[in-house]
Amino acid sequence: MKPLNPSFIFLLSLTVVSSSLGFYLPGLAPVSFCEQNSKGDAEECQTEIQLFVNRLDSVESVLPYEYDAFDFCKDTDENRPSENLGQVLFGERIETSPYKFSFKADKACVKVCTKSYDTGSREDKLKLDFLKKGMELNYQHHWIVDNMPVTWCYIVEDNQKVCNPGFPIGCLVNQEGKPKDACVINADFNKKNTYYVFNHVDITIHYHSGDETNGMHARLVAATLEPRSIKHSNDENPTCEETPMDIPADFKSNLKVTYTYSVTFKQNDDIRWASRWDYILVSMPHTNIQWFSIMNSLVIVLFLSGMVAMIMLRTLHKDIARYNQMDQEEAQEESGWKQVHGDVFRPPRMGMLLSIFLGQGTQVFIMTFITLFLACLGFLSPANRGALMTCAVVLWVLLGTSAGYVSARLYKTFGGENWKTNVLLTAFLCPGIVFVDFFLMNLILWVEGSSAAVPFGTLVAILALWFGISVPLTFVGAYFGFKKPGIEPPVQTNQIPRQIPQQSFFTKPVPGIIMGGILPFGCIFIQLFFILNSIWSHQMYYMFGFLFLVFIILVITCSEATVLLCYFHLCAEDYHWWWRSFLTSGFTAVYLFVYAVHYFFSKLQIIGAASTILYFGYTLIMVLIFFIFTGTMGFFSCFWFVNKIYSVLKVD
Incomplete structure (x- = not known):
C-alpha cells in the first residue's frame, strides 16, 4: 500500500471542506414576498407569513413533546405540512401556529x-x-x-x-x-x-x-x-x-x-x-477545532502510511526476494510469516457469522459514503429537514443486493454449504437486532407520550421496506454471489494445521485487538463530540465536509492499523487472522461506547430513568453499526494484504 500523496490530501481537503464553509441549498426554491397594496402578481409573491411550530426538546431530557402538549395557543385552522420519513423518525412534528403576519x-x-x-x-x-x-x-x-x-x-x-x-x-x-x-x-x-x-x-x-x-x-x-x-x-x-x-x-x-x-x-x-x-x-465556534481534528487525524494517517510503505517496499520486498532465491530445504528453515503459507488461508471458525457481518458492513459502508457525499453537495442540509435520515434509510434498503452478494461470495470462499441459512441471517440478523432495539425504545416513548414516538403506520411502512424491498434484494445478491466460484487462495492449504508457537504478550489476540482500535478512535473522537452534541444537545450540525473527510481518514486508518498488526501476527507464526482482522478495527466501537458513557456523565444533564434508558438504547444501535462498519474495513484491507504477499511466493 503506497502512502498518500500530500498534494492529493491537500486538494481533497480544499474540495471537501469548502462545502462545509459555503452553504448552498440545491433543490430549495426561494419564496418572494410583497406588501398587500403591491402591484405584484399574487402568483409571484406572497403577502401573508405563516409561522410554524415544531416539537419542544430539552438538554435535560431525551423526551421531546409536541407543541400542543404544553397548552399553548392553538391555530384555529391547524394543519400539518407533509412530513418525510426522516422527519417522522427524528420525531419532528411541524404544525401551523396562531402567529400570522403580513409582510412589512x-x-x-x-x-x-x-x-x-x-x-x-x-x-x-x-x-x-x-x-x-x-x-x-x-x-x-x-x-x-x-x-x-x-x-x-x-x-x-x-x-x-x-x-x-x-x-x-x-x-x-x-x-x-x-x-x-x-x-x-x-x-x-x-x-x-x-x-x-x-x-x-x-x-x-x-x-x-x-x-x-x-x-x-x-x-x-x-x-x-x-x-x-x-x-x-x-x-x-x-x-x-x-x-x-x-x-x-x-x-x-x-x-x-x-x-x-x-x-x-x-x-x-x-x-x-x-x-x-x-x-x-458562524455563531457556532467549531471551525478551528475541526481543523485541529483534521490535522491530528492526517498526522496519524501519514504515520501509518509510512509504516505500511516501509513494510511493503523494504521488509517484504527483501524477504520475498531472499525466500524465492532459496531452495526448498533452506526455505523450510526460515521462520516468520513465510512459514505459515500452508495455513494462512485455512477457513475460519464461525465463517458464516463472519460473512454475515462483512455483508452488512459493506452495505453500511456504501450507504454512509453516498449519504455523506450528497450531504457535502448540499442536498442534505439542515434546511432540507429529514432528508439525511430519509436518504440513509432508502439507500440501506436499496443496497441489500451488495450485502447478499458479499456475504454469499465470502461464505462460499470459506467452504460453507448452508447457503439458505446464510442468506436468511444476512437479511435478518443485524437489521433484526436494530429493529428490536428501536421498537423497545419506541415503546418507552409511547408510554411517556413523547412526540418522538414513531406512529404505528410508520413502523408498518418500515417493515414493508425491509421485507418487501431489502430482503428480496438480499436474496438476489446472494444468488449471484453463490453462482460465482469462491475466491481462490494463492497458495494451497495443508491438511494438518501447523502448531502455533508460544506468543508474546503483544502478539496475543486480546492485547492486539485492544491496541488496534486506539488509532482509528483517535482520528474521530473530536468529530464524535460534535455529532453527539447535535443528537443529544440539539445543536445544529452542518459541517458535512469535515465529516466526509474524517470518514475517509477513518477508513484509511482502520485499514492501515489492521494491516500492520496482521503483519506482526503473521511474523509471529499466528495464522488466525480472519476474525482478528475484523475485531482489531471493530474494537473502535468499544471505545465509541466508552466515550458515549463519558459524554453522558460529564456533558449531559439528563435526568430520569426513561431518558437514561433511551440514551443508552439508541447508543447501542450506533455502536453496533459502527462495529460492523469498522470491522469490515479492517477485514478487507487485511484480506487484500495477505493475498498480495502470499501470491508472490513461489510455493509448490
Missing part, C-alpha cells in the same frame, strides 16, 4: 390568546403542572418562518454573539433564590420557588428588498426574537409594559396567562438569500 406590517403587543387555570379543575392542574415541569427542565421552542429557524440571539463571554435556533418556554428560581437557565437574564426574576413563563416574544424579520425593476420581490433572510415574561393587567388590551408573569410553585389561586407578540420588519440588503443561514452557523 409592523405590529406591537398583539394578543394571541389567554389560558385560564382554575384551582377546582383537575385537568387545569395537570396542564399547569406539565407547563411548570417544562420550565423546570428548560424545554425549548422551535419556530420556523419561511423554512428558516426563528433564532434567539444573545451575547456570551468575550462579547461573542450566539444565535440559538430555539428559545425557552420559561425558567425557574429555586427555593434558595438561585435563578436557573434563562432566569439569569433578568434581575426582576427574583421570587423564590417561582416559575416565570415567557408569554411574549418580540419578533424581528429581516428581508432583502430585491429589485422590483427586474420583477424580483423581497425575500426573508433572517428571523430573530427576544422572549419576555409579562403579567398583563388587562387581558383584552395588553400594553406589554408590566412586571414579569410569575407562577408560584403552589397552585392555590386561579391563574390567567395571556400570550402576546410584537413583530418588526427590517430591510437588510447585505444578506443574500442563499447565505441566510450563515449568521446562525
Whole structure:
C-alpha cells in the first residue's frame, strides 16, 4: 500500500471542506414576498407569513413533546405540512401556529390568546403542572418562518454573539433564590420557588428588498426574537409594559396567562438569500477545532502510511526476494510469516457469522459514503429537514443486493454449504437486532407520550421496506454471489494445521485487538463530540465536509492499523487472522461506547430513568453499526494484504 500523496490530501481537503464553509441549498426554491397594496402578481409573491411550530426538546431530557402538549395557543385552522420519513423518525412534528403576519406590517403587543387555570379543575392542574415541569427542565421552542429557524440571539463571554435556533418556554428560581437557565437574564426574576413563563416574544424579520425593476420581490433572510415574561393587567388590551408573569410553585389561586407578540420588519440588503443561514452557523465556534481534528487525524494517517510503505517496499520486498532465491530445504528453515503459507488461508471458525457481518458492513459502508457525499453537495442540509435520515434509510434498503452478494461470495470462499441459512441471517440478523432495539425504545416513548414516538403506520411502512424491498434484494445478491466460484487462495492449504508457537504478550489476540482500535478512535473522537452534541444537545450540525473527510481518514486508518498488526501476527507464526482482522478495527466501537458513557456523565444533564434508558438504547444501535462498519474495513484491507504477499511466493 503506497502512502498518500500530500498534494492529493491537500486538494481533497480544499474540495471537501469548502462545502462545509459555503452553504448552498440545491433543490430549495426561494419564496418572494410583497406588501398587500403591491402591484405584484399574487402568483409571484406572497403577502401573508405563516409561522410554524415544531416539537419542544430539552438538554435535560431525551423526551421531546409536541407543541400542543404544553397548552399553548392553538391555530384555529391547524394543519400539518407533509412530513418525510426522516422527519417522522427524528420525531419532528411541524404544525401551523396562531402567529400570522403580513409582510412589512409592523405590529406591537398583539394578543394571541389567554389560558385560564382554575384551582377546582383537575385537568387545569395537570396542564399547569406539565407547563411548570417544562420550565423546570428548560424545554425549548422551535419556530420556523419561511423554512428558516426563528433564532434567539444573545451575547456570551468575550462579547461573542450566539444565535440559538430555539428559545425557552420559561425558567425557574429555586427555593434558595438561585435563578436557573434563562432566569439569569433578568434581575426582576427574583421570587423564590417561582416559575416565570415567557408569554411574549418580540419578533424581528429581516428581508432583502430585491429589485422590483427586474420583477424580483423581497425575500426573508433572517428571523430573530427576544422572549419576555409579562403579567398583563388587562387581558383584552395588553400594553406589554408590566412586571414579569410569575407562577408560584403552589397552585392555590386561579391563574390567567395571556400570550402576546410584537413583530418588526427590517430591510437588510447585505444578506443574500442563499447565505441566510450563515449568521446562525458562524455563531457556532467549531471551525478551528475541526481543523485541529483534521490535522491530528492526517498526522496519524501519514504515520501509518509510512509504516505500511516501509513494510511493503523494504521488509517484504527483501524477504520475498531472499525466500524465492532459496531452495526448498533452506526455505523450510526460515521462520516468520513465510512459514505459515500452508495455513494462512485455512477457513475460519464461525465463517458464516463472519460473512454475515462483512455483508452488512459493506452495505453500511456504501450507504454512509453516498449519504455523506450528497450531504457535502448540499442536498442534505439542515434546511432540507429529514432528508439525511430519509436518504440513509432508502439507500440501506436499496443496497441489500451488495450485502447478499458479499456475504454469499465470502461464505462460499470459506467452504460453507448452508447457503439458505446464510442468506436468511444476512437479511435478518443485524437489521433484526436494530429493529428490536428501536421498537423497545419506541415503546418507552409511547408510554411517556413523547412526540418522538414513531406512529404505528410508520413502523408498518418500515417493515414493508425491509421485507418487501431489502430482503428480496438480499436474496438476489446472494444468488449471484453463490453462482460465482469462491475466491481462490494463492497458495494451497495443508491438511494438518501447523502448531502455533508460544506468543508474546503483544502478539496475543486480546492485547492486539485492544491496541488496534486506539488509532482509528483517535482520528474521530473530536468529530464524535460534535455529532453527539447535535443528537443529544440539539445543536445544529452542518459541517458535512469535515465529516466526509474524517470518514475517509477513518477508513484509511482502520485499514492501515489492521494491516500492520496482521503483519506482526503473521511474523509471529499466528495464522488466525480472519476474525482478528475484523475485531482489531471493530474494537473502535468499544471505545465509541466508552466515550458515549463519558459524554453522558460529564456533558449531559439528563435526568430520569426513561431518558437514561433511551440514551443508552439508541447508543447501542450506533455502536453496533459502527462495529460492523469498522470491522469490515479492517477485514478487507487485511484480506487484500495477505493475498498480495502470499501470491508472490513461489510455493509448490
